[in-house]
Amino acid sequence: MRQHRRTLRLLGSLLLVAMAASVTGAAPAPAASPTPLDRVIPAPASVTPGGSPYRITRGTHIRVDGSRETRDVGEYLAKILRPSTGYRLPVTAQGAGGIRLRLAEGPFGAEGYRLDSGRGGVTITAAKPAGLFHGVQTLRQLLPAAVEKDSVQPGPWLVAGGTITDTPRYGWRGAMLDVSRHFFTVEQVKRYIDQLALYKINKLHLHLSDDQGWRIAIDSWPRLATYGGSTEVGGGPGGFYTKADYREIVRYASSRHLEVVPEIDMPGHTNAALASYADLNCDGVAPPLYTGTEVGFSSLCAGKDITYDFVDDVIRELAALTPGRYLHIGGDEAHSTSHEDYVKFMDRVQPIVAKYGKTVVGWHQLTGATPAKGALAQYWGLDGTSAEEKARVVKAAQNGTGLILSPADRVYLDMKYTKETPLGLSWAGYVEVKRSYDWDPGAYLPGVPGGAVRGVEAPMWSETLENSEHVEFMAFPRLPGVAELGWSSAASHDWERYKGRLAAQAERWNVLGIEWYRSPQVPWGAGGG
Ligand code: NGO
Numbered sequence: 001m002r003q004h005r006r007t008l009r010l011l012g013s014l015l016l017v018a019m020a021a022s023v024t025g026a027a028p029a030p031a032a033s034p035t036p037l038d039r040v041i042p043a044p045a046s047v048t049p050g051g052s053p054y055r056i057t058r059g060t061h062i063r064v065d066g067s068r069e070t071r072d073v074g075e076y077l078a079k080i081l082r083p084s085t086g087y088r089l090p091v092t093a094q095g096a097g098g099i100r101l102r103l104a105e106g107p108f109g110a111e112g113y114r115l116d117s118g119r120g121g122v123t124i125t126a127a128k129p130a131g132l133f134h135g136v137q138t139l140r141q142l143l144p145a146a147v148e149k150d151s152v153q154p155g156p157w158l159v160a161g162g163t164i165t166d167t168p169r170y171g172w173r174g175a176m177l178d179v180s181r182h183f184f185t186v187e188q189v190k191r192y193i194d195q196l197a198l199y200k201i202n203k204l205h206l207h208l209s210d211d212q213g214w215r216i217a218i219d220s221w222p223r224l225a226t227y228g229g230s231t232e233v234g235g236g237p238g239g240f241y242t243k244a245d246y247r248e249i250v251r252y253a254s255s256r257h258l259e260v261v262p263e264i265d266m267p268g269h270t271n272a273a274l275a276s277y278a279d280l281n282c283d284g285v286a287p288p289l290y291t292g293t294e295v296g297f298s299s300l301c302a303g304k305d306i307t308y309d310f311v312d313d314v315i316r317e318l319a320a321l322t323p324g325r326y327l328h329i330g331g332d333e334a335h336s337t338s339h340e341d342y343v344k345f346m347d348r349v350q351p352i353v354a355k356y357g358k359t360v361v362g363w364h365q366l367t368g369a370t371p372a373k374g375a376l377a378q379y380w381g382l383d384g385t386s387a388e389e390k391a392r393v394v395k396a397a398q399n400g401t402g403l404i405l406s407p408a409d410r411v412y413l414d415m416k417y418t419k420e421t422p423l424g425l426s427w428a429g430y431v432e433v434k435r436s437y438d439w440d441p442g443a444y445l446p447g448v449p450g451g452a453v454r455g456v457e458a459p460m461w462s463e464t465l466e467n468s469e470h471v472e473f474m475a476f477p478r479l480p481g482v483a484e485l486g487w488s489s490a491a492s493h494d495w496e497r498y499k500g501r502l503a504a505q506a507e508r509w510n511v512l513g514i515e516w517y518r519s520p521q522v523p524w525g526a527g528g529g
Pocket of ligand 1: 121332333380412414425442461462463
């Protein structure tokens with residue numbers, strides 16, 4: 001009998017637990033242990049754990065100072081936290097405690113920040129709004145992945161106690177999207193921007209023109225977009241951005257503290273333009289539109305004056321759409337342009353970029369001509385690149401040309417991971433996650449002076465990529481590694497530790513609906529599905 005009563009009591013308490021769980025709509029919260037402060041990508045410069053965690057509650061306010069930009073960062077954070085916590089989280093200038101975003105003098109540079117967390121609140125301090133924004137990305141990663149959900153979750157919402165002080169190694173941490181080989185809509189570009197922001201990428205390079213499609217409306221040469229933009233690889237409908245579309249991309253990127261770097265690839269990779277205007281061709285005959293994937297067969301006509309009128313108009317209109325400092329003029333694989341014409345072309349085109357107030361960026365073949373003062377060259381060679389070609393790039397760097405490193409056999413996100421990868425190319429080899437991460441931009445090209453390396457960039461060429469799922473599958477999990485190479489110190493570089501931090505990101509990708517490649521090199525845990 002006594003035995004029976006005990007069983008009943010046990011059943012009763014089990015029932016209570018079950019009822020409590022059903023009230024919150026989920027299993028009882030697991031014992032709360034907040035994410036350690038150092039489980040962040042990119043690895044922060046310095047982490048000092050200690051003290052009590054902060055708990056976000058119904059009463060938490062997001063406190064900002066008076067500036068518009070700080071308030072914008074506060075609202076951005078609130079929009080992430082409100083749906084999953086179910087809390088109001090007002091963004092206000094009053095009160096004490098809570099989550100505080102403050103601008104203050106300090107050793108933070110243009111993008112660094114400090115995050116202090118303790119029982120009374122979390123404070124992110126930075127000298128500039130970009131630093132606050134990057135600090136918010138860190139805070140996001142310190143909260144459980146469920147914070148990204150769009151319905152109310154049980155929490156608890158704990159941020160480990162301690163201090164993070166963080167500044168980037170490089171000012172250029174880029175990602176390129178080729179919207180020419182396949183067109184990507186404004187919404188698709190925004191989706192990628194949000195994914196880039198999570199890892200503190202600060203440049204979005206848009207490859208806006210190539211043989212297969214011209215993607216930006218130019219009022220003075222309207223057929224570029226309407227005709228030159230009317231197809232893509234494989235013969236699909238293509239598309240182009242109106243100026244309003246493009247401004248919206250720039251605005252959205254800037255709300256995520258990314259600067260858009262537009263590229264018009266010249267003098268090669270120009271079939272879409274040559275097809276749109278017969279006059280641009282040396283022989284005055286427009287070629288047909290092109291939907292294949294060969295490279296190196298097209299060239300603007302370096303000897304015709306109309307070529308430079310065209311370039312002037314395009315650069316003027318594009319510069320007017322570009323609040324950022326840089327304009328990329330391509331310059332790669334000009335196999336149908338003689339060396340003499342290539343040099344002549346670059347000598348005339350670079351001053352046009354300067355005339356419209358922008359700084360030239362070009363693929364590293366630009367170092368075979370005379371890079372303008374202040375120009376940046378984007379290196380896309382690989383281990384097998386000839387010594388002569390590397391030496392040209394090194395020499396240019398010694399003479400003051402800045403370098404952006406995009407070695408194709410490391411950070412080309414369109415390279416297949418293995419021979420089984422269903423998407424992508426393999427001309428630079430297979431690039432698994434470890435190979436992509438395990439190199440040092442500062443030591444990559446021997447002989448390059450330290451200050452010449454401005455950063456890294458991960459290009460996503462889209463010959464085989466048609467939609468966001470494709471882009472994500474190729475970017476994740478390699479993109480966070482490139483972001484870390486750009487942000488974190490060389491001293492923090494360590495594959496063994498990195499792969500553990502990377503594995504911890506997977507649950508967040510799942511919640512965000514991001515496609516990703518389950519690399520066998522990474523110890524994906526339970527969330528690695
Ligand atoms: C090369 C080529 C592009 C291709 C890409 C594919 C550069 C700078 N030019 O990179 O046209 O799309 O490879 O990986």
